[in-house]
Amino acid sequence: MKLATWNVNSIRARLPLVLDWLKQDAPDIALLQEIKCEESAFPLMEIQAAGYQALVRGQKSYNGVAILSRETPVPRRDVLPGMETDPQARYIEAEAGGYVVGSLYFPNGNPKDSEKFPYKLRWMKALRDHAAMLLQQEIPVVLGGDYNVIPGGIDAASPARWKDDALFSAEARAEFHALKNTGWYDALRLMRPHETHLYTFWDYLGGAWDRDDGIRIDHLMLSPEAAGRLQSCAVSRDWRGREKASDHAPVMALFSP
């Protein structure tokens, strides 16, 4: 079973590239973030023609998450418990192909001295609480998406540049590590514990891609039952170098049946 996460930075602007990707890399399940449209504007016909069914939690202009699946996905929720009154579309969860999968897009949190930072931490805490509940079910679960957290210094080409940024803040990293400490596995690091240049985002600004000045902020977090089946995990870098690329690259994981 192939499962991928990708922050596409607008599904409509990215549609040709996403269709190429679905055809070439052929994930069974794709978790998408920042689709930047309402459900009614989601290019459902084109996605279906590519062989996928879609569940969408959309929002006009900003945010928005989706789950694509070859097998019919069964919806579970489209908001995290405790975040029901939040208007921002940042979470969707379904059961598909024997897995529970969540697609999440966490707040950026900058600037750190604004209300955006505690808002980010609230989302992270809400996920941690929900994840603890999922863990008790002892089933394969993948919580994938743009966490907007650089877990460690090895996950940035220039860690010093991010020292005062919400993405590398002690608070956000503590939340991420707290999730790991409750029993969740970071799929990419599990398979590649010491690998450097393992990035998923390169800013459009300042030629970050050309200088490989990236950071790793998109993560596939696995329950023990999913981690036990993990065979490989990699960043699909090529898609960041394409014409009209997203500023993020997909992360792909392969699971044994």
Next chain:
DNA sequence: ATGGTTGTTGGACAA
């Protein structure tokens, strides 16, 4: 410090 880019939109705002 600032500016560099892309997307949604039709002027900022978010990232």
